Amino acid sequence: MTGRYCDPTSPVMSDAPLDLLPPAFRDWFAARGWQPRPHQLALLEAASRHASALLVAPTGAGKTLAGFLPSLTRLARKRNRKGLHTLYLSPLKALAVDIARNLEAPIRDMNLPIRIETRTGDTPAHKKARQKVSPPDILLTTPEQLSLLLSHRDASDFFGSLDTIILDELHALVTSKRGDLLSLALARLWQLAPQARMVGLSATVREPDILARFLVPQDSVTPPADIVTLVGGARPRIALLETARALPLAGHTALAAMGEIYHAIQGHRLSLVFVNTRMQAEFVFQELWRINEDSLPIALHHGSLDATQRRKVETAMSGGQLRAVVCTSTLDLGIDWGDVDCVINVGAPKGASRLMQRIGRANHRLDEPSKALLVPANRFEILECRAALDAVEEAAQDTPDPRIGALDVLAQHILGMACADPFDATMLFEEVRRAAPYAELTRPRFDAVLDFVATGGYALKNYDRFARIRQGTDGRWRVANPRTAQQYRMNIGTIIEATMMKVRLGRMVKGTDTLRGGRILGEVEDYFAETLAPGDTFIFAGEVLRFEGIATNEVIATRTKPGTDPKIPSWAGGKFPLSTFLAARVRAMIADPKEWKKLPQQASDWLATQKRKSLLPPQDRLLVETYPRGNRYYLVAYPFEGRLAHQTLGMLLTRRLERLRLKPLGFVCNDYALAIWGMSDMSAAIESGRLDLNAFFARDMLGDELEEWLDESALMKRTFRNVAIISGLTPRRFPGDEKTGRQMTISTDLIYDVLRRHQPDHILLQAAREDAATGLLDLKRLSDMLARVEGKIVHKGLSHVSPLAVSVMLEIGREAVYGEAAETILEEAEAALMDEALA
């Protein structure tokens, strides 16, 4: 690996002399009792050579200041300069605003002639207009705002003077379509301001080279970015919470640990209690208040709560008025909300890097250890927490897989570029390929996307007269009409929220049966709302609510009497699937009994029993158990590849069993295993050779059988919907809509069906399939796993359920079974009618 390592505890490195920092800055550091850190000087040194650089450092290392110091020192010297000097991009607009506030201190203290401004969706139009006429020295903004700026004709004037581009939280940006969009915007910036140098800031990752590639044009002339890695720092003090009560074999509520969690809160100033899903947050919050005998101020924070309510919690946190906040990943990223001295992670962390990020929320100072507590919610999670803990102690991290740039994002970008200026297709193709995610893009695919942007790219060529972009006589592509550009600008971005419905608190008007609407509590996904029937009780915004009905697209709910139990079980396991890296560590730990002594007794006993009664899942082979139970026959496999990949596998295996006439009835899975059950004796079928396990798990299931299933898969339709929105096929907003409040769209499900039947190789269907491979279906992981275990299936026929299998069996009844089963639901609805008729 290239680059240099800095040890923050060592004195200044010899090759980055202190005099890189001007005297005024040295005094400023000294006045606050600080010393310039080696990595801060290393970035100054890179800047003095005008080299691009990636800084990899843990939270709390003064990363942001390191990124900005070169710009601040440069700008401090240059009075009377004009034009934008430094562009800073952050994944969160709140972070951009926060950083702007933090930079104001040195600028004010040293009286620097530097104008620093933010530009987000919330910036008023007049301020945006003024920024265009008179750009600040430093502009802090988001990837979406950058794309918007680039879609205007004057983009080259605005960005032409750029000297430095800073990308913050790069590790979080590069793993998503947002990163793809940003990479394309960078490719355009490199064209407009070829002199600009890049600075990337990232939390610790295992292979920084992948991130470094993102920072520079992928061509034969640009040298790679320097990599500055900050090692060391105070080790976090992490402990695995041992519970007095035995943990359940399945479930995610962590109910057994609630007393210990409360005890930890009592012992600290401010604790962050991280959970993986909104529903878990609601549950933990409820349970903590149930036992909150000291009436400690404990608050709740998650993405579905109303924004004003969230702001209130954040303010109370910074003001030191809270003792604990139960939160989801909404508090994962970079912003400082207060003096957190303990992080409690409930449930399995799912990835080592995510865990590090969360732990970094505590003691936001590099030289003091962060304190964290891991709270597994079931026995498998004990193993996963232990593996994550080991990983953190070794400072091992997950590495984000390098992304292949998504085609829907490319379509969006191409339209944006046509809005900016007429473009030559070959030149734009070359430009796009300088962005790391698109470095391998082929010309035919680029042309297919271009064709889609222009006329839809349909085999029937009768859309030419409705083209959105057209080729002029000069061969350049330009926007066909101003409305197209307007529409593009209203729809920039790749973040697609699940459609949400507002939850409004209703109150019965006394003595009547009418409801009066009260305040908005927050939002729920509409697919959750649609499973509710009037009278159902569920937890939301920290209380148990009774669903009354839906009125003008809002969920109306009323308060329940204290002590009411929520009827709708609403925690879907983890939102994030177990990371590949962590999964490998868990597998290794299970396979090696010597590792078990690190585990709490209840976990090692559990594994020992498994070893005695069945087999331990081997590290490099796939264990399959079969056994009868009740009047059903079960088959359990342990791939450890995460819920999404297991769901896909379960769907395909069930279809295979059907074809073998082994009468499968359903399946369930968790992050570690899946269980299929049916009416036929699976052990006997394996014995007789009717079910050949090596053929059963053969990778060819990802061919035609996958295609067949995808035909009708609801997951695939959901994936297509996102592609349709991002690519601009069915934009969410139209010019004029905001006035009428009406939306005219055709359901993307219908479009998907029609397109599949008539042009199955259409570029958007290709894009959706590629998305599904890494997204909801996790095909890549499934395919890697199947390759790994090819011909290496270990079968154990049992007379009883095994100790490990119990944990997945307990998911039955908690989980929707047999995947989609739409026809089954219809059949059951018909049966219910018969029952009513006969009753």
Place this chain on the structure above:
Amino acid sequence: MTGAYQANATDTIIALGGVDFLADASGALFEPDTRSLIVADCHFEKGSAFTRRGHVIPPFDTQDTLIRLEALVQRFRPKMLVSLGDGFHDRQARARLSDDDVGRLSNLARKAELIWVAGNHDPEPIENLPGHSVTELVIGAVTLRHEPGGAGDFEIAGHLHPAAKIAGRGRAVRRRCFVSDSRRCILPAFGAYTGGLNIYDDAFAPLFARDSWRIYALGRERLYAIAPTLLLAD
């Protein structure tokens, strides 16, 4: 033409005013005595109507709808093929039909008499196409018209695009459906790009008493009679 359709035991019969209509999983109704095949709300060229406003929706919707119609004609061998209004998405839709699709329609017209019942999207008679344009049609005691709620004892209509949302197994399935009672039947929309309106929408309230309506949801191969207790609002 030979081989009139033979009813099966599993077919769903919707009886109105002494006439038995066979409801099909495709969303069509068939009346065996007059051998009339009825579909509602085809909305031909809905895709291109959106395209004119700047959406580049796949243009295969008319073709897709016609191919499904051809299959039905093949199966039922009707004498009369009735488009129960909104056959075309707008007044200019005829002009946007591809030559292929005009050919498909002409072919259909050679196999059955085409009847274009007027709808709110296509109130004018359709020009330059085979078939007859009418405002209403009568089969026995039953009046066939586009918008429900007209005069007469028995009625078959479209217009509302009924869809049922059905709860089960912790989730919900939304399907197009027939809604009927002893007086009236409303067909689901047949067009490839036509969405559905939940039958709990107010538009259905004056037409059906909820304790006596019957809901038949479109399944992959057959209709399912749905227990009203499992229906959900949107």
